Amino acid sequence: MSATEFVPEGGGIAELREAAQSCHGCELWEPATQTVFGAGSPKASMLLVGEQPGDVEDQRGLPFVGPAGKVLQRALDEAGADRSTLYVTNAVKHFRFEWRGKRRIHQTPDTSNVTACRPWLEAEIARVDPQLVVVLGATAGKSLLGSGFRVTKERGVVFERDSPAGRRRFIATIHPSAILRMDAELRDQGYADFVADLRTAVAAL
């Protein structure tokens, strides 16, 4: 299972996005509504990588427009990130879920999904060629930095490393949905730490 045969060799982000609409590189395309490709400036200096689209993103066809996206946008604003310098995407481009009654419940993508979808992420990073890649959470870390990468241990510092997307500068932080899952008394600190990491990212551009 792989997206490789669906990824066009030439063209820019718009051509990639168009081609990704008909990707059948793994089984996730079938139950999902649509491919949710990355969005933002095709010349962004900062490219942020999440996990996969959620329920809202699946319906709207855009990344980070649901509850986790609201947290991310607010934190990026607070960190002083200029929106015109950003490109936001996910490690996996289709929503993986299971039905529970009438509700679609998020399921973490399998390693096989992360691997199958990585050619899209590699192509996005190659086309945008950002100065810094921001890894949001474990799934993005697994895709770009290997299964041994631990976000909680290695967050908040800029480092340069070889990756499937070439030698790149990275910074890792937690996923914004992890903040939403924190106990109420921990959430303010969790959010503040997240903003601090994003501030470090902005300062490194």
Ligand code: URA
């Ligand atoms: N969570 C993600 O990782 N990506 C999205 O686009 C939305 C929620």
Ligand code: SF4
């Ligand atoms: Fe293709 Fe990725 Fe969707 Fe799988 S999740 S079908 S590899 S776009």
